[in-house]
Amino acid sequence: MPELPEVEFASRVLRKAVVGRTVRRVRALHRSQRRGLPPRHLARLRGATIIGVERRGKHQLLALSTGDTLVVHFRMTGDWLVDTTAASLEPYARVVIDLDDDTRVSLVDPRALSTVTLSPSGSSSLPPLGPDAADPDVDAGVFIGALSRRRVSIKVALLDQRVLAGVGNIYAAEALWVARIDPRAPANSITRARAVRLLAAIREVLDRAQRSSGRYRDTGEGRFQVYDREGEPCSRCGTAIARIPQAGRSTYFCPHCQRR
């Protein structure tokens, strides 16, 4: 699941490939992508020059010379593939953009849950997002305030993009482990001191992921401490990592050293 570091990595790859280029041809190859990108929007896209690529939370924003913005979200399994217009289409290519220098960028997404939408000039169609989790200047007071207004568990609150934009299931669990906080603790019960520690832990896990090229590691030292490690020993205390469902998704944590 691409979270902030993976989306940041992908948007850098994309930026290098597309900024300054003009869209020659664009196709939506899957029903679910055609819903978000109907023919009239594909037509608007054609001939536009891409002037910049920005990231906000897990969204990628492609600024176009027309004033429109192409908004991309990878959801579960999306990623960019950059090749040339001469290449054969990838099996899971959902949106394919051919550029004037024969570069082709394809949104590859086996599950087809990615969203690509054209936001007309002036009307930003982003959902409400909190401060970007990668921003080192996030105000601890704002973060504490957001938590204090939520009665859901701290883990569920961290997944709410209005609290911090860019945190997902993996890094929420990892950050709670680093901060030694029980994921079941009510968000509004988190003390100021622990919230400050949690914010630092979020930055730490995101920075570390970013430094490993925005790619997940599945072996060796860089492996996750709790995510997808049910039954394995906690590296701090040896207790078996537990898995519980929260808001319909899996939370992994150490039931011994993560406290309420």
Added chain:
DNA sequence: CGTATCCTGACC
């Protein structure tokens, strides 16, 4: 607040 929905590969 919980639950269904979108999708399809992976797994039983």
Added chain:
DNA sequence: GGTCAGGATACG
């Protein structure tokens, strides 16, 4: 051949 996963949204 059925179930599950999961980010975000919609709905009860």
